Amino acid sequence: MSAPRIHDSVVPQLEALVLEEGRPLVITDADEVLFLFLQGFEAYLEDNGHYLDLSSFALVGNIKNAATEEMAPVETAKDLLDGFFRERTETMTPVPGAAAALTALSARAQVVVLSNLPESSRGAREKALALAGMPYPIVANTGLKGPAVRHMADIVKAPVFFLDDIPHNHTSVAQAAPEVQRVHFVADPRLARLIGPAEHCHHRVDDWDEVRKLIEQELASLGW
Known part of the structure; x- marks a missing residue:
């Protein structure tokens, strides 16, 4: 079986990203991570x-x-x-604390939103992010997220953190980019109670202030 590849609709979006080599990167999902x-x-x-x-x-x-x-x-x-x-x-309503945490993390890391949603809704999501104080580039992904994360990690050549609520996306990233720190995040308390930590995550954190502290501590421990 061949390894998963980046979907054709995602390739030009990744190519259009401006990523800085040597600067850490936070890759975050949107639904149930940035938005309720x-x-x-x-x-x-x-x-x-x-x-x-x-x-x-x-x-x-x-x-x-x-x-x-x-x-x-x-x-x-x-x-x-x-x-x-x-x-x-x-x-959509933003997850409490998300904008403030990402603003703080932006002082030492790049931020990209990697969300599985119809490409036709990408513009609307960009507007929602801007209105919520999170004006970060967004990639409308299709399929598993590992290949896209691998692509971005290869460009930045620095610590990468991945946040997502769906367990199989953590598995995909673990397979494609095992060095990436994977944070399982589920904003809605009802959903959070229905699922334990993803098998292939490093951390399960459902609060953005705690995520910020975690990433800052990880970067400091790595000398960043």
């Missing part, structure tokens, strides 16, 4: 006759029709998710 995705998605579902049954750490398979209590078909669930990103991306 679940909170916004639940409101969108309610407005569209559905709700999320939080019985497990998953979206597809947990969306139910509010009138019938029946599980939404996979295609309906995907349509609802696409509609949410299309209509609500710009108005």
